[in-house]
Amino acid sequence: MSPAGTTSGPAVVLDGVAKRYGEVRALDGVSLTVERGEFFGVLGPNGAGKTTLVEIVVGMRQPDTGTVSVLGENPWPRNTALLRRLGVQTQTSAFFTRLTAAEHLETVAALYGLDRAAARRALELVDLAEKARSRVDDLSGGQRQRLALATALIHGPDLIFLDEPTAALDPEARRSLWEVLRSLRSEGRTIVYTTHHLDEAEALCDRVAIVTRGSVAALDSPGNLIRSLAAPARLLVPVGRISAEQARAVEGVDRVTVEGGELVIETRAANRVLVSVGALVGMESIQTRTATLEDAYLRLTAATRDAAAAQATNATEQQS
Numbered sequence: 542m543s544p545a546g547t548t549s550g551p552a553v554v555l556d557g558v559a560k561r562y563g564e565v566r567a568l569d570g571v572s573l574t575v576e577r578g579e580f581f582g583v584l585g586p587n588g589a590g591k592t593t594l595v596e597i598v599v600g601m602r603q604p605d606t607g608t609v610s611v612l613g614e615n616p617w618p619r620n621t622a623l624l625r626r627l628g629v630q631t632q633t634s635a636f637f638t639r640l641t642a643a644e645h646l647e648t649v650a651a652l653y654g655l656d657r658a659a660a661r662r663a664l665e666l667v668d669l670a671e672k673a674r675s676r677v678d679d680l681s682g683g684q685r686q687r688l689a690l691a692t693a694l695i696h697g698p699d700l701i702f703l704d705e706p707t708a709a710l711d712p713e714a715r716r717s718l719w720e721v722l723r724s725l726r727s728e729g730r731t732i733v734y735t736t737h738h739l740d741e742a743e744a745l746c747d748r749v750a751i752v753t754r755g756s757v758a759a760l761d762s763p764g765n766l767i768r769s770l771a772a773p774a775r776l777l778v779p780v781g782r783i784s785a786e787q788a789r790a791v792e793g794v795d796r797v798t799v800e801g802g803e804l805v806i807e808t809r810a811a812n813r814v815l816v817s818v819g820a821l822v823g824m825e826s827i828q829t830r831t832a833t834l835e836d837a838y839l840r841l842t843a844a845t846r847d848a849a850a851a852q853a854t855n856a857t858e859q860q861s
């Protein structure tokens with residue numbers, strides 16, 4: 542059987558995709574393109590519509606309106622030939638819980654027509670070989686998450702969807718999963734994933750879409766988002782070297798707070814302020830924290846929340 546889908550062109554194209562659950566507008570006209578070979582992050586607050594978006598793209602849900610193209614094909618109704626080219630890990634991944642981890646993967650391998658070696662390779666890929674003989678029921682949350690990832694990757698898919706794959710992992714396991722994801726990316730596979738770990742998205746993603754209230758509020762590389770949303774840098778000075786009033790008086794300083802024994806000076810003119818504050822306290826006393834994707838994200842989501850609150854107030858005032 543020849544595999545479904547094209548081998549060139551974008552990996553995913555969404556055009557005007559909307560989805561309601563009763564009164565809840567989960568997606569409100571989402572249009573975006575994921576290029577082939579891209580590591581693409583979908584970020585957003587709880588309930589923003591990320592899972593719904595991924596479920597529509599992989600053919601688990603039908604959009605109310607709009608079009609979806611995955612490797613050049615429509616994923617709905619469930620396109621079983623296309624499914625062989627997709628690797629999907631959702632938050633509700635199903636396991637054969639009475640089996641051992643190895644038996645579970647061997648069963649999945651058999652469903653794809655693969656041999657036991659594929660199951661062993663998948664276990665090793667996610668660093669779970671030592672739990673091969675443990676029952677799935679007896680695995681920890683993080684180990685189950687790694688098994689879910691192995692299940693999604695066992696057949697070597699071209700396009701991989703992961704819904705919060707590192708949510709239950711300890712910091713070491715998270716870093717080792719980053720390496721797995723990076724190696725998949727370097728093999729030319731496309732990865733679309735959702736996460737609440739902004740540091741991770743910044744480290745891994747070529748581009749991210751920030752979804753708020755069912756719409757794409759921003760879509761760009763992490764670096765461009767940080768620049769365009771003008772997130773501030775922070776200078777940290779031990780309390781006592783300079784007063785908050787003195788710091789506020791420095792030209793270019795936006796905000797001064799005290800956190801954990803440090804005066805935190807926020808600025809969007811980091812170089813200029815660093816020189817001025819350095820002249821007051823000595824350069825060696827200053828720690829710098831450049832703006833992160835998390836800063837940019839928080840600014841954007843706060844602005845979206847404020848705009849929605851203002852709209853709701855206006856609507857109430859007009860009614861009364």
Ligand SMILES: Nc1ncnc2c1ncn2[C@@H]1O[C@H](COP(=O)(O)OP(=O)(O)OP(=O)(O)O)[C@@H](O)[C@H]1O
Pocket residue numbers: 562565566567585586587588589590591592593594
């Ligand atoms: N099956 C469903 N029936 C009714 N409402 C739903 C259903 N699934 C999701 N919703 C609602 O749709 C909205 C979007 O949910 P979704 O799970 O897509 O968000 P999310 O961004 O993935 O959230 P989280 O970060 O918490 O996982 C939410 O308001 C949610 O309550």
